Amino acid sequence: MAGKLSRRSAGVDPFIVMDVMAAAADKEAAGDVVIHLEVGQPSTPAPKKALEAAHAALDADRIGYVAALGMPALRERIARHYRETYGAEVAPDRVIVTTGSSGGFPLAFLASFDAGDRVALAAPGYPAYRNILAALNLEAVDLPTSAEDRFQPTVAALEKAGPLDGLIVASPSNPTGTMVTRGELKALADWCNANGVRLISDEIYHGIVYEGETHSAVEVSDTAIVVNSFSKYFSMTGWRVGWLVVPPDMVRPIERLTQNFFISVPTLSQHAALAAFECRDELDGHVQRYRTNRDLLTAGLPAAGLDRLTPAQGAFYIYADVSHLTNDSRDFCSRMLREAGVATTPGIDFDRARGAGTLRISFAGSTAEMEEAVRRLKQWRRL
Numbered sequence: 001m002a003g004k005l006s007r008r009s010a011g012v013d014p015f016i017v018m019d020v021m022a023a024a025a026d027k028e029a030a031g032d033v034v035i036h037l038e039v040g041q042p043s044t045p046a047p048k049k050a051l052e053a054a055h056a057a058l059d060a061d062r063i064g065y066v067a068a069l070g071m072p073a074l075r076e077r078i079a080r081h082y083r084e085t086y087g088a089e090v091a092p093d094r095v096i097v098t099t100g101s102s103g104g105f106p107l108a109f110l111a112s113f114d115a116g117d118r119v120a121l122a123a124p125g126y127p128a129y130r131n132i133l134a135a136l137n138l139e140a141v142d143l144p145t146s147a148e149d150r151f152q153p154t155v156a157a158l159e160k161a162g163p164l165d166g167l168i169v170a171s172p173s174n175p176t177g178t179m180v181t182r183g184e185l186k187a188l189a190d191w192c193n194a195n196g197v198r199l200i201s202d203e204i205y206h207g208i209v210y211e212g213e214t215h216s217a218v219e220v221s222d223t224a225i226v227v228n229s230f231s232k233y234f235s236m237t238g239w240r241v242g243w244l245v246v247p248p249d250m251v252r253p254i255e256r257l258t259q260n261f262f263i264s265v266p267t268l269s270q271h272a273a274l275a276a277f278e279c280r281d282e283l284d285g286h287v288q289r290y291r292t293n294r295d296l297l298t299a300g301l302p303a304a305g306l307d308r309l310t311p312a313q314g315a316f317y318i319y320a321d322v323s324h325l326t327n328d329s330r331d332f333c334s335r336m337l338r339e340a341g342v343a344t345t346p347g348i349d350f351d352r353a354r355g356a357g358t359l360r361i362s363f364a365g366s367t368a369e370m371e372e373a374v375r376r377l378k379q380w381r382r383l
């Protein structure tokens with residue numbers, strides 16, 4: 001007899017973009033050149049001073065375990081980042097270093113919720129939220145959003161969602177690149193406080209902004225949990241280092257969880273992350289390139305029939321409505337890959353109800369790749 005398989009793992013959906021990446025790899029193995037607009041990561045390595053710090057640490061440090069909550073110097077540097085960037089005072093004790101923001105989510109969810117609790121999130125949204133919630137026996141409650149509210153949760157949507165224990169907000173959002181204003185974030189935070197709902201603010205795309213200003217939940221709430229990472233603005237995906245900012249009464253519970261789950265976050269990566277704060281010029285240069293890429297796609301894609309684009313205020317994604325071209329975004333994306341050699345992500349990854357009519361285009365690559373993508377897609381649509 002086969003051994004038992006858990007129901008909680010059976011409820012976790014696959015990440016469809018991984019299937020796209022596998023199909024793109026097959027095409028490349030067959031000798032074709034694929035333009036990768038499906039990837040959700042910077043095309044650049046860690047910034048120079050971060051790499052130097054990592055080399056120096058390899059020579060000088062044993063790279064053993066460090067404190068479960070993170071290296072004190074890194075926690076202090078992150079706290080300083082809140083003063084410099086948002087004018088907000090955050091005590092270093094409230095900063096918890098995590099294994100990417102992905103390592104922060106289970107800690108935040110376990111410290112905030114009990115099995116069966118209900119957590120609201122915007123649809124479309126980053127799929128791992130709901131999948132991690134499902135694995136922890138928590139209920140993800142979709143808040144359907146629209147272009148009018150910039151695909152962000154609203155108090156009106158929360159009022160209609162039934163009893164809630166948590167709310168996840170992501171600004172700038174993956175997959176839409178849209179943001180909440182300070183006033184909107186405060187309204188959501190105030191509603192959460194009034195209703196005993198824990199706000200979790202995913203700020204991983206802060207720093208990658210083209211229009212408007214990013215505001216951190218620490219500016220408007222004492223009870224929110226902030227999730228952030230070195231993966232996107234700091235261009236350090238594979239280093240697996242991120243952080244949480246939590247209210248003081250959550251530090252000790254999360255310390256106990258992270259001691260047992262992870263012991264500590266990769267030490268070498270923490271050395272590198274500390275130095276990454278001194279690399280603003282290099283990192284802002286990447287943001288300039290993303291902006292150029294965004295403008296190029298926004299101007300070029302309509303001629304290829306992709307003319308219903310969500311204006312990306314931040315992050316490196318354009319969410320395209322393709323419901324006039326297909327009712328099966330998965331099939332549309334695989335044809336685009338097969339016939340035009342351009343890989344994109346079908347919307348069903350982000351919105352199970354409406355994603356068959358949408359796709360996500362990432363512009364994290366080089367500007368030459370964006371130009372080539374537009375050229376290929378125009379030709380493809382003419383065929």
Ligand SMILES: Cc1ncc(COP(=O)(O)O)c(C=O)c1O
Nearest residue numbers: 040100101102126174204229231
């Ligand atoms: C919105 C959002 N949050 C979190 C993550 C997880 O990133 P990491 O674990 O590398 O910090 C991603 C990755 O794409 C993301 O898009």
